[in-house]
Amino acid sequence: MRYLFLCVAMCFALSAYAQEASVQEAADSTKRDSVAVKERPAPIKPVRTLGEVAVIDTLPTASELISIVLFNDNTWRYVISEDYKNDTEVFSDHWDTDATHAYKDVELSSFPDATPIRLVDSLEGYHYPYIGRITSRYGPRRGRSHQGIDIALKMGDPIYATFDGRVRFSKAAGNYGNLIVIRHNNGLETYYAHLSQRDVEAGDWVVAGQQIGLGGSTGRSTGPHLHYEVRYRGQSFDPERIVDFKTGELRREELLLKRTHFSIYSKFEQDFDDEVEVAKQEEAERKAAAAVQYHTIRSGDTLGALARKYGTTVTRLCQLNGIKSTSILRIGQRLRVR
Numbered sequence: 001m002r003y004l005f006l007c008v009a010m011c012f013a014l015s016a017y018a019q020e021a022s023v024q025e026a027a028d029s030t031k032r033d034s035v036a037v038k039e040r041p042a043p044i045k046p047v048r049t050l051g052e053v054a055v056i057d058t059l060p061t062a063s064e065l066i067s068i069v070l071f072n073d074n075t076w077r078y079v080i081s082e083d084y085k086n087d088t089e090v091f092s093d094h095w096d097t098d099a100t101h102a103y104k105d106v107e108l109s110s111f112p113d114a115t116p117i118r119l120v121d122s123l124e125g126y127h128y129p130y131i132g133r134i135t136s137r138y139g140p141r142r143g144r145s146h147q148g149i150d151i152a153l154k155m156g157d158p159i160y161a162t163f164d165g166r167v168r169f170s171k172a173a174g175n176y177g178n179l180i181v182i183r184h185n186n187g188l189e190t191y192y193a194h195l196s197q198r199d200v201e202a203g204d205w206v207v208a209g210q211q212i213g214l215g216g217s218t219g220r221s222t223g224p225h226l227h228y229e230v231r232y233r234g235q236s237f238d239p240e241r242i243v244d245f246k247t248g249e250l251r252r253e254e255l256l257l258k259r260t261h262f263s264i265y266s267k268f269e270q271d272f273d274d275e276v277e278v279a280k281q282e283e284a285e286r287k288a289a290a291a292v293q294y295h296t297i298r299s300g301d302t303l304g305a306l307a308r309k310y311g312t313t314v315t316r317l318c319q320l321n322g323i324k325s326t327s328i329l330r331i332g333q334r335l336r337v338r
């Protein structure tokens with residue numbers, strides 16, 4: 001009986017050990033997975049959707065500049081006070097509620113090589129403007145520059161503010177149709193065009209995810225779509241650098257905005273390595289071009305003498321100029337020697 005008990009106890013211990021080992025194994029494989037995942041940071045989910053959510057209270061914090069806003073779905077977030085925002089230069093410098101573009105006098109050449117832009121932090125929310133099929137990307141289009149992105153929509157679908165900010169422009173504006181421009185705390189401006197309805201006016205403060213209007217087809221438009229632009233100090237760049245319009249997710253928390261990104265040919269798909277590679281190649285081509293040298297044939301010049309003079313060979317001279325070593329040189333002829 002005692003043996004039987006011992007045996008049962010041992011079996012139990014063994015199976016417990018085996019179980020523990022498999023748990024350990026599982027933990028190891030999870031660890032491996034998480035290491036693999038870490039190499040590629042996950043995209044950022046929309047912080048909140050305000051569709052059915054309403055503000056129920058605002059609470060002060062130790063800082064006068066920051067309050068806590070409570071929502072009726074038991075969530076909350078920090079909000080920077082509007083007085084503080086009023087004091088920052090972002091909402092006063094080049095603030096024009098009548099012009100679609102407020103930074104006309106700002107030259108691209110005055111920009112630094114790269115500007116870091118914080119897209120979200122604990123105080124700043126994010127929400128996609130609209131999720132849908134992209135019908136036209138950022139870039140050259142039929143001889144013109146398409147400075148934004150077109151997303152097909154159903155007439156009357158709600159359009160949302162991308163980040164917190166203040167409405168700088170809300171009017172009908174020629175080709176843009178009904179246009180809303182929001183300036184954000186980080187200095188970016190987002191443009192929402194062809195709207196069928198505008199729900200906010202210039203000067204209104206908005207939060208990320210707030211409905212600002214309805215999608216439409218006003219202005220120069222062949223069908224209902226959202227034309228969406230992102231600009232920094234008046235210069236547009238590919239909105240897909242920020243937003244994944246398929247999933248609605250924010251691509252990154254911080255954006256390093258390079259001056260080269262403002263080129264109409266600059267697409268988000270080119271990652272950094274690519275750009276470094278292109279820059280290197282361009283530098284090599286520039287050096288090669290700079291190294292090219294010509295000699296104008298004078299009386300008495302021979303291929304052998306030129307090869308000695310420029311430290312090269314007759315064969316190389318013939319290659320560079322597509323001639324034979326027996327070719328007759330004419331006075332005044334330009335030969336490439338390097």
Ligand SMILES: [Zn+2]
Pocket residue numbers: 136146148149150226227228
């Ligand atoms: Zn467009």
